[in-house]
Every structure is written in structure tokens, then in C-alpha cells.
Amino acid sequence: MNYYPPCLKADKVLGLSPHTDLDGLTLLLQVNDVQGLQINKDGKWFSVNALNDALIVNIGDTLEILSNGKFRSVEHRAVVHPSRERISAALFYYPCQDLAISPLPDFVKDGKVKYKTISYQDLLTEYFTAELDGRNRLEKLKLEP
Ligand SMILES: O=C(O)CCC(=O)C(=O)O
Numbered sequence: 689m690n691y692y693p694p695c696l697k698a699d700k701v702l703g704l705s706p707h708t709d710l711d712g713l714t715l716l717l718q719v720n721d722v723q724g725l726q727i728n729k730d731g732k733w734f735s736v737n738a739l740n741d742a743l744i745v746n747i748g749d750t751l752e753i754l755s756n757g758k759f760r761s762v763e764h765r766a767v768v769h770p771s772r773e774r775i776s777a778a779l780f781y782y783p784c785q786d787l788a789i790s791p792l793p794d795f796v797k798d799g800k801v802k803y804k805t806i807s808y809q810d811l812l813t814e815y816f817t818a819e820l821d822g823r824n825r826l827e828k829l830k831l832e833p
């Protein structure tokens with residue numbers, strides 16, 4: 689669960705810094721009707737309007753690596769509201785921790801593997817020992833072109 693208290697200086701702070709999720713897929717429920725999730729597309733931030741009783745499905749790093757970059761892990765952040773609290777619930781769908789994550793053969797059609805192999809445990813360790821930093825952590829797992 690994520691709880692974002694109201695903030696009078698909402699235009700000057702973030703509820704959650706830009707990041708990508710580590711997992712395969714994230715199901716996100718905006719629990720009350722206060723909008724806050726934003727995604728980055730081509731360098732611009734777009735608000736995601738949650739529909740009533742609808743789940744938002746985000747692709748995470750694991751699926752980007754497994755698909756050799758075909759499915760892109762979405763960079764996102766959460767903003768806060770000046771007078772209303774916001775609550776969201778995220779369900780992370782992830783593999784067992786000792787699994788080695790690497791592009792699946794079906795996605796390496798031209799023989800070009802684009803990501804290093806890394807265990808999910810190591811991904812987790814990196815995630816929890818560094819600051820949230822947009823797509824940078826994931827970009828470092830890319831092999832040189
Ligand atoms: O509260 C939100 O809308 C985003 C939460 C989120 O990105 C996360 O829990 O990883």
C-alpha cells in the first residue's frame with residue numbers, strides 16, 4: 689500500500705520519485721479517487737487517469753529483460769495533492785529470487801542479446817541499496833550496442 693498525505697506545496701515535491709518496477713508486471717489500484725500516477729513517455733510526464741474499479745497494468749524490468757527489450761519497463765512517479773490524501777495498492781508479480789533473468793531465446797531473433805544476465809536477488813539488492821533514479825538502473829544492465 690502507498691499512502692501520500694496532502695501537501696500544501698504539492699507542485700514542489702513528489703510522492704514517489706521516478707523509477708521502474710523490478711518485477712514482471714505490476715497491478716496498481718488507485719484506492720481513492722485522487723489522481724497521482726504519472727508515466728514518462730519520450731521525456732514528458734503524462735498523468736494516468738484511473739478508471740473506477742479498474743487496475744492499471746505496468747510492465748516491469750523483468751519483462752523488459754526477458755523480452756530482450758520488446759516490452760518496455762515504464763518509468764513512472766507519483767505526485768501529491770495539495771488538500772487530499774491519496775492511497776494506492778500495488779501488487780508485484782515477480783519470479784523466484786534465485787532465477788537468472790536473461791532474454792528468452794524466442795526474443796533474440798537476430799542473435800543479439802541486449803541485456804546482461806542477472807539474478808532476481810541481485811536486481812532486488814541493487815534496487816534497495818540505491819536511490820530511485822528513473823530508468824538508469826535498468827539502462828546499466830544493457831549490453832553495449
Ligand atoms: O502510487 C502510485 O500510483 C505508484 C506506486 C508505485 O509506483 C509503486 O508502488 O511502485
Ligand SMILES: [Fe+2]
Nearest residue numbers: 707708709764
Ligand atoms: Fe512503481
